[in-house]
Amino acid sequence: MTTDSDYSPDVIRGEVRLKCLPTYIVLDTSSSMNDHVELLNxxxxxxxxxxxxxxxxxxxxxxxxxxxxxxxxxxxPMSDISQVTQLPRVGCGGRTEYAKVFERLRERIDIDVPALRAADKLVLRPAVFFMTDGAPTDGFTEQSRQTDERIWKAALSRLVDPDWERHPHVVTFGFGSANEHVLGTVATLQAFIAEDGADQSDALTDVFTFLLRTLSISATRNNFVVPTAMEGYRAVELEEIS
Structure with a gap:
């Protein structure tokens, strides 16, 4: 699947400006990921x-x-990865609060896109790769033992609001106890869920393999391109935020 196909490179002083894809890798690091923290790192x-x-x-x-x-x-932070000598280690623990990450994404996009443009980059619409092994816990209390999907859906609506010029493309990946309905709702471009019975370690590895493949293809074509099929996963139908 190709996006931003009508986006033409600027020509300045006879030189073509290369496009830049602001890429956000969003990782669920809740307590359910504890057993896979070493593989994640x-x-x-x-x-x-x-x-x-x-x-x-x-x-x-x-x-x-x-x-x-x-x-x-x-x-x-948003980085030219060739200038980053080492990535930080991540740890796992806590709940799975979707609204918090959707709010942080919008905040960072509003910072990062202007900064890239100020650096004379021809910036494409941001791309979010969202990986989770569970369902959202927003609104959960010990008293009710229930969650409230209205909380994360409101934050998601603000993130993908088409009236916001910088609204990102979102590709979702689910494994473990991830919810198919939620994956399809969060995604705007493609949603994938691991095949039934898939080993969670293999499923996590497959996500990073797909991510690298997507970035490689996109870089070659100088445009954001997402393959429609993924090893070890099946596609999930996209759903409206209701």
Missing amino acids: KSLQDLHKVTYQNPEISEFAHISIIVFNTEAHLAL
């Missing part, structure tokens, strides 16, 4: 190594990493 280091050694990708995709559990944390 290794996958991030492998991602860094490949992109660091591939100038075509690092020139096209500037990367930020946001992790979320009970709160949302900026693990890596």
